[in-house]
Amino acid sequence: MLSDMTATTLDVPAELPFLQSLSWFDAHWRELTPYQMLQRYERGWRHRGVTADLSHEEAAFLRGLIQRFGSAIDVPA
Template sequence: MPLPFLQSICWQITAVEKLTPQQMLDCYERGWRYRKLFGNLEAAEQQWIKTLAETFDSWLLVEL
């Protein structure tokens, strides 16, 4: 699954798909404030973030 927002906020990581789900969520939490700046958060990726947030009980659930 393409993850354009994650790739944007993790520009220094060459293979974001190799991150663990917890590492992905950590990146989303750190970079969440940039979502409007990049403007590339698609519905499928937003659903993936919601799944991660539910799994790890993240504060991002309130934002989604």
């Protein structure tokens, strides 16, 4: 099951403005696994629109993470 949590079959967009804003303290945020990225989105979800907005590409990527791993986050289409 751990391999499912770390597999990188999702294409990570070049620009992730919201995730980058949530990762201000972590210079290596690009090295997070997709599951770790989802966890960071979940922890910082209440800050969307404050620290940064999700681009359309980032929102689609996040929907893919949610579809793969499951989450209570509701990303508008």
